[in-house]
Structures are given as C-alpha cells and as structure tokens.
Amino acid sequence: MTDHATQTHRRYGVRLTEREVKIEAPWRVAIRRFRRHRMAVASLVLILIVAALAIGAPLIAQHDPSAIDLRARNEGPSLNHWFGTDRTGRDSFARTVYAGQVSLMVGVASVVISIGVGALLGALAGFTDSVIMRSTDVMMTFPPIIVILTVAAITGPGLWKTIALIGLLTWPIPCRLVRARFLLLRNLEFVHAARVIGAPDGRIMLRHAFPNVIDVLIVNATLGVAAAILLEAGLSFLGLGVQPPIPSWGNMLNVARNISTLENDFWQWAPAGIAIVFCVLAINFIGDGLREALDPRL
C-alpha cells in the first residue's frame, strides 16, 4: 500500500515519505467541494454581509429604529434618511437593518427548536415508530402557515410566540429525514457490530448513528432558516407575527397593504421585500451547495 503510494508519487516526480501521505479530513473534503459551487460561495458572502449589517446595526444606522419623529413623516430618501421615513417618521434604513437582526434571529432560533424536536423524535421513531409518524402525517397535510395562523389566533402575536410557533410546527421534516436515515443505519454492519459487543441503545444512537445524520441535519437546518424567515415575514405581513415597534422585514411589508403607501411610498416597503428575496435565495443556494458538498456519493 505504502509502496504503491510512494511509487505513484515518485512516478510524478513528487517525493513523499510515508508520513506525508495523509488522508484528508472529511470536513476538509466538504469545504473543498463547497468552494467549487460558485453560487453557494457568493451566497455565503452575501449572507455574511447581511448578518454583519444586522449585528452591526447600532454602528451603521444613524437613527434609533423606533424613534418617532412626527415632523418627518413619509419623507423620501435623503442623506439624513437613506431609505426615507415611515408614516410615524421612523428611519426606514435603521428599521431595515435592525429588522435583519429580528428576521435572522427568528430564522435561526426557530430552526434550533425545529431541529431539536425533530431530530429527537426522528431518532425515537427510527427505533419505535407509528405514533410519531402518524402525527407528522397529520401535520404535513396542512400548509404550515394555515396551522400557525390558527394557533396564532388563540395565542396572539409576539416575537417569542412567533419563534416558538414556527419551531414547534415545522419539526416533521427533520423528524422524517432523521427517521429515514436511522432506519437505513439500523441494518448496517457497524451498528450490528456495536450491538453485538453489547453497546446500549443510547450509546449506539449517540455515538454511532447520530454522526451519520449530521449531514442531513445541516442541509435541512440551512433550508429551514430560509423557510422560517418566509413564515415569519408572512405572519408579520398579516399583522400576526412580530409586532411593531420591533421591526421585522415582514411587518415592514405590512404597511404596503395600504394602497396609498404602496403607490406613493415605495421606499417604506421595497427594501424589506428585496432583503427577504435575496436572503432566501442566498440561503437556498447555500443549502444546495452544502447538500452537494456533504453527499458522499458525488
């Protein structure tokens, strides 16, 4: 083996000792393959810029996003107010970047809940089954937005409620993915081997099976963030998600339900709309890139 490797390298004029022939770490392979996916890399850069704008919002925005200035209502873009002001005189640019904080946080936080619940139940379902899978059937029958609207009608709107609702109502997808992978792993030799030497179920699940579902979960989590951002924006657009004065891209779009704002005050809603589309598009590209980078069959 070593002889063959050194021979091959010698043939191409490369001198390598045995120590230098290394096996590339899996995450390195993934990074190398991800970098080949040009759209995904560009999208990652875009998302990092958006995240930096959102996190650095207090440094970038010259105005307080919820400072009401009734003398400067519905102003157009100017040097002072880059994206103009809304109908209560709040600075649209400040609101857009601060809304980025809220939208990205809702996206990430609800995915953490969704993946946590989904992965746990999926792992259990891979070993037991039936009840959990039947409940995912019921939940997947409905478009999430309709279920969330129904429940939001009872719980009322709010930032944390929105996060909890999105997280707790989108777990069936990661659950099904983890279950499918567990069912596959259950019959593989290394799991049988672990069982034969007497490893307890919990250890098999954590140490042997779980590392093999991480790739599925990473891809699903990425796409889940995009889906959660869209759900939050949709709910807030209808006035049932994040409530003003907390800015979110969705509730910034809400003002466009008024036809005169839609017609005359373009800058109040367009930046939020553009932000949503580009973030979602970019996150989906990153998801595709990760899927290809992590798939061992490619």
Place this chain on the structure above:
Amino acid sequence: MRFIGRDWRDSLGRYIQRRILINIPLLVVITILSFLLLQATPGDPLNAYVPPDAALSEEQRDALRERLGLDEPLPLRYVFWLGEAAQGNLGFSARTGQPVTDVIGSRIGPTMLLMVTSIVIGVSVGIVLGILTALTRNSVLDMALSSAALFGISVPVYLAGLVGLYIFSVRLGWFPTGGYSTPGDSSFLDVLYHLVLPAGLIAVQYIASTMRYTRSSMIETISQDYVRTAQAKGLPFRPVVLRHAFRNALIPIATIIGSYVPQLLAGAVFIETIFAWPGMGRLFVESVENRDYPIVMGLTLILAMIILMANLITDVAYGLIDPRIRYD
C-alpha cells in the same frame, strides 16, 4: 404481468379503497384537533352556539348548555360537537351573529374560482414553458427561463402579490387594484377582469415549479429509446414530442398538480388579503384579527377537508395514470 385487464381494475379498486381508508383516521384526528383548539379559546363556549343578540335569561342559558351537552366531560362534548358539525351547525360568528356555515358558504365560491383559475394558469403556462426549455436545452432562452423559475420559486406569494399589484395595477393601470367585481356590474367579463391578476400571482410559484418538473421530466423521456426509435422511423418531430414523449413525461407532472392545493390555499390567504378578494382566505385573516373563533375553527375544518379531498384525488389520479403504482 399481473396488472392486465380485470386484474388491473381490481387492484385499482383496492388501491382507491385503501387511499380512502387512510384518509378517514386523518380526518378524525383533524376534527379532534379543531375541537381542542376551539376549547382552548377564551370565553363561554355557549356563546358560539347562540346568536350574540339573543337575550337569554340565566335559566335559559343553563337549559341550553345542558341540551348542547356543554357541561359533560371533554370526550362527550367532542361527540356532541361532531354531531352538530356533521349536521352543518358550526355555531355562530362571534361578531355578526350569522351562522358560521352561512358565512363560510358565501366565501367558498370566490376562493374556488381563484384556485381553479390559478391551477389552469399554472399548469398550462408551466407545461408549455417546460417543454420549450426542454427542447431548447442550454440555449439562452432555456437559461433565462430556468433562472427566472428559480427566482420565481424563492419569491414568497405576498411579495409577488405586492409587486404585481404595484406594477400591473398601480403603475400600468391594466387591472383593478382589488375586489371581486365593479359595484353594479357582476357580468362574467368583469369578474374575469378582476380575477386574472390575483390568480396569475398565486400561480407564480406554481408556474415555476411545474416548468421545472416538466423540463426535467421531458429531458428524461426524450432520451429514452422509444423516442429515438420513433424518430428513426422517420416520424416528424412534433408528433414524436407530443404523442410519444410528452404523454409519458406527464406522469410525474400529474402528481404535483394535486399536491399543490395546500400551497395554493396558503397563497389564497395572502392574495385575497392583498386584493380584497371576498374568499375564505380573507375571511380567515379577518376572523383571526377579530378573534372570531367559531369562524376560524370552522374555516380550519373546511380547509382541512378540501386538502384531504385534493390529496385523495391526486392519489387516485396517480393510480389511474400510472399502472405501475400499486401499494399492496
């Protein structure tokens, strides 16, 4: 070959029976969930059953409560509620006092009109574009349309609605900015004039994904041997594409037509709100805003039934189109 002639029909019958049976427990679970959610709403549950303007003495209310079984334990209350619901009594609107079934009934028509139109637009435009891009693979046209489709899938329906309204109604003035018809004029043409833009905007995502499905499905079938054989026999291009390739490419496309109904309903919620379209989606949002729980729950139940029906029809259609599909 097992599925030939009678055998095939028998197995199709069994398949349809199975599909129907699978949906029944799903429907039961959904009614239980709707009932539990209704129980979780604040306020006296009796109010949902009495028109708000009815003046009742405390004795009358107690008598009514007993008659409706509202003081029984939860499982029994569910059975009574289900019995009432099955007879079309979903209670009364907390706001207007009209029976829930009447309020919702008047909204089903406009929503169905909107949905059917957007399905027709989505399927026809999507399939035509899909065939076009499959036949001109890797051309400029294909690349432009394919990236437009990728964009179309990522644009949420509320944003498509706002931008569409802004461009086509506000700026260009081609379509009305909302409503079902011009007051005093409810002719078919006027409704159609109001219908085209909202239906087209709900269909944006639908067009994009139908196009992508059609494209990949067509590319796959075009490279099959029987298509090459047909061409080698000297048949002209068009019949080969339409009769040989397209009919087989239709199989995977047919399955997504029905599977889109839930998403179209979700789209209707937004588009009806934006365009003031008097359908179930707008009623849903208004009722949530007004905390009109009997209406919200009634709508949830009816939307669930529509979705289950659509799933059933999709499954059956799939079984009819593709004889290979059998889950025994």
